[in-house]
Amino acid sequence: MGLSLTVLGCATPYPSADNPCSGYLVSHGDTRVWMDAGTGTLGPLQHHVSLAELDAIWISHLHADHCADLLTAYYALLYADISRAPIPLYGPPGIADRLAGFLTNGPRRSPVEDAFEITELHDGLQVAVGSMRLTTASVAHGLPAFAVRVEAGGSLTYSGDTAPCAGLVELARDTDVLLCEAESAEKTADMVHHTPEDAGETATASGAGRLVVTHVGRFLTPRDAVTRAAARYRGQVTCAAPGTTVTV
Numbered sequence: 001m002g003l004s005l006t007v008l009g010c011a012t013p014y015p016s017a018d019n020p021c022s023g024y025l026v027s028h029g030d031t032r033v034w035m036d037a038g039t040g041t042l043g044p045l046q047h048h049v050s051l052a053e054l055d056a057i058w059i060s061h062l063h064a065d066h067c068a069d070l071l072t073a074y075y076a077l078l079y080a081d082i083s084r085a086p087i088p089l090y091g092p093p094g095i096a097d098r099l100a101g102f103l104t105n106g107p108r109r110s111p112v113e114d115a116f117e118i119t120e121l122h123d124g125l126q127v128a129v130g131s132m133r134l135t136t137a138s139v140a141h142g143l144p145a146f147a148v149r150v151e152a153g154g155s156l157t158y159s160g161d162t163a164p165c166a167g168l169v170e171l172a173r174d175t176d177v178l179l180c181e182a183e184s185a186e187k188t189a190d191m192v193h194h195t196p197e198d199a200g201e202t203a204t205a206s207g208a209g210r211l212v213v214t215h216v217g218r219f220l221t222p223r224d225a226v227t228r229a230a231a232r233y234r235g236q237v238t239c240a241a242p243g244t245t246v247t248v
Helices: 069-079 095-103 166-171 196-206 222-230
Strands: 004-009 023-028 031-037 056-058 087-091 116-120 126-129 132-138 146-151 155-158 177-181 210-214 236-239 245-247
Touching: 031 069, 031 132, 031 146, 069 087, 069 095, 069 116, 095 116, 132 166, 146 166, 166 196, 177 196, 196 210, 196 222, 210 222, 222 236
Parallel strands: 031 056, 056 087, 087 116, 155 177, 177 210, 210 236
Antiparallel strands: 004 023, 004 245, 023 031, 126 132, 132 146, 146 155
16 A cells, blocks of 8 residues: 555644544555644544554644644553553654643653653654654744654655744655645734645645645635645645545
8 A cells, every 4th residue: 555644633723523633644554653643633543543553653743733632542552452562652852741741640750651652853853664764854833843754655744833944845845745734814923834825835845746735724714725825836736634535
């Protein structure tokens, strides 16, 4: 099976009745990575793969709509019916202590590392997960935040949450598919997200083969986001929707 991405959810900043927050399953052959674990994504993840079979988790940044379901995954891994070694977890600096701060309920720190084998992300980090190579780049979101390029017989680049920045353009250079957030309806002086036009411009600047807009804000519709992005990018533009799969 070729490289593919299944949308578990893409709502922001809270889940809709039929759309969890940000989360994606990236698959290639028998390798499966949960990419962002936003609120509500653990449920639909299990339509495709169990936590026992998951190869890794990758987290772009520590806003709840991208990582909150790590908390319930922790309980599943240590106190329920899942039996496995700790799941490799790639996340921003300080992720272990952030999780432990929420999960600790007494004088003893919660054993986060018993559930997750944690590697902190940094700009330029490259790791192999099964048949995939993951390359991380720092992006501009007002806190430690990262984008990722996944390569396995093709390439897929995910922006995470970010304002337009050179690091994302370079990471996505000639990527087959760019999955780019388009949260902001309008430009502001202190941008930490893309507008749809920004997403189109990032796709154009990077030479991406296709653009999938995601994380579309509450003051935009998917149709508006696609139309506005397409005005700045000549390639195919679609919008992420829960339950859909993008094949590279």
